[in-house]
Amino acid sequence: MNMATKLTAFLLGLAVVFGAAYGVGQVTGPGTPAVETHHDDPGPANPERDAPEHEAPEHDDPGTGSHPPEHGPDR
Template identity: 70%
Template sequence: MRTATKLTAFLLGLVAVFGAAYGVGQVTGPVTPAVETHHDDPERSNPEHDNPGAGSNLPGHGPDRQGAR
């Protein structure tokens, strides 16, 4: 197979793939942006999220702490 034939086939393949992608994009339409949520709304505050609890704290001891034995 000659180089010119290979390049022509490759370019035709690219045109087919991008043409198909363009067609699918036209059928599906534009993507709508996600709705933004604001977590600092005082009417919708959740006190449980303000204090995550003792399980989320790191221990104050260990080999890298000064009080380690």
């Protein structure tokens, strides 16, 4: 087979496949969502979800946190 025959057969095959997919899509119609979702209603309160991720410390003791000391050691 020469190149023109191969290309024509390939394009004809693509047209058949896409035509079949289009026909199946026309027969089945558009899809519908399984569950309707409403974004207007926030739903029930969830204390774990609504809590802030990081709460402020109760006191100002720097402790052994990730902040470096303000003054280095005297040498």
